[in-house]
Amino acid sequence: MDWEKKLGELESQVSELLAQAQKAEDFFRIKQQFLGKQGEIAGLLRGIREISPELRPIFGQRINQAKQLLEDRIAEASRQAESRQARGGGETQDLTLPGVWNPPGRIHPISQALDEICEILEDLGFQIADGPEIETDFYNFEALNIPKGHPAREMQDSFYIDDEIVLRTQTSPVQIRVMEKQKPPLRIYAPGRVYRRDMDVSHTPMFHQVEGLWVDGGITFSDLKGVLMLFAERLFGEGTPVRFRPSFFPFTEPSAEVDIGCRICRGEGCRVCGNSGWLEILGAGMVHPGLFRRVEYDPAEYTGFAFGLGVERIAMLKFGINDIRLFFENDLHFLKQF
Numbered sequence: 001m002d003w004e005k006k007l008g009e010l011e012s013q014v015s016e017l018l019a020q021a022q023k024a025e026d027f028f029r030i031k032q033q034f035l036g037k038q039g040e041i042a043g044l045l046r047g048i049r050e051i052s053p054e055l056r057p058i059f060g061q062r063i064n065q066a067k068q069l070l071e072d073r074i075a076e077a078s079r080q081a082e083s084r085q086a087r088g089g090g091e092t093q094d095l096t097l098p099g100v101w102n103p104p105g106r107i108h109p110i111s112q113a114l115d116e117i118c119e120i121l122e123d124l125g126f127q128i129a130d131g132p133e134i135e136t137d138f139y140n141f142e143a144l145n146i147p148k149g150h151p152a153r154e155m156q157d158s159f160y161i162d163d164e165i166v167l168r169t170q171t172s173p174v175q176i177r178v179m180e181k182q183k184p185p186l187r188i189y190a191p192g193r194v195y196r197r198d199m200d201v202s203h204t205p206m207f208h209q210v211e212g213l214w215v216d217g218g219i220t221f222s223d224l225k226g227v228l229m230l231f232a233e234r235l236f237g238e239g240t241p242v243r244f245r246p247s248f249f250p251f252t253e254p255s256a257e258v259d260i261g262c263r264i265c266r267g268e269g270c271r272v273c274g275n276s277g278w279l280e281i282l283g284a285g286m287v288h289p290g291l292f293r294r295v296e297y298d299p300a301e302y303t304g305f306a307f308g309l310g311v312e313r314i315a316m317l318k319f320g321i322n323d324i325r326l327f328f329e330n331d332l333h334f335l336k337q338f
């Protein structure tokens, strides 16, 4: 083998590779390929046996020279690449250019409404509680006096995972979960997402509710009225008219719906309030004794009230929005207004 020629070839191969190398791992790879244990130079040295003994010292010396040369070249090229990179890839920066501006974000109107609702309830002494969004039939329906066959359990209205598991349709199941774990007195609120198969100007398949529950010895409907009037006035402004209208919920008795005076027409009657002058903001009532028995509270010893409100509905009333779907389209033209 003409090893002089072979060495010349190796040197020019290395030069070519070095010209293209940029990153540390490129240089590492070149070093391995030529100077490593299984590399080209080592390969040549192994060929020393085929060389006549007189020529071996010269051969060895020549290879070692070449090895040193390649080592120096690779080290130098790698050092240069490093300093090029430290200087920003060889390009100089124009420090007089304006910086990149990130426009400030803002809180989503639903979160704004939710934050305000939670703050008022905290001030009224309610403590936050939590429950799963994927709920069992028992907690979402059965334990709340909504037996099999009740219209709210229909496939058209709820998202079922299987026969026994459902995406919760309301935050009311948190009432049961809390009462199972805690003894009275308790005063909790539970904000969260709920799901129903609905989609129009006032319904989306996912929306937010806040549940409230206050249980103690001697809680009366007057307590319910007092708390919810304070709540409505703080949320919608002092002097906001509030009225309680008899209603029905399976898990409260008696039950009521709470309305505030229409903010658009000030009670005169308009399209938004359906000419009634009133807007519904929440449902409420005295906790049904059946719920207490299910969680082993004695209904003779304890009474309580509960309420549940839709956050989107409150936000629509507060901000004067007439289509609930706008909240979820993520159109900045809409969101920037709040």
Ligand code: DAH
Pocket (backbone or CB within 6 Å): 169, 170, 171, 172, 211, 212, 249, 251, 252, 282, 283, 284, 285, 306, 307, 308, 309
């Ligand atoms: N869970 C009811 C719903 O989704 C709202 C509700 C009404 C909650 C009355 C309550 C209540 O706690 O007492 O329509």
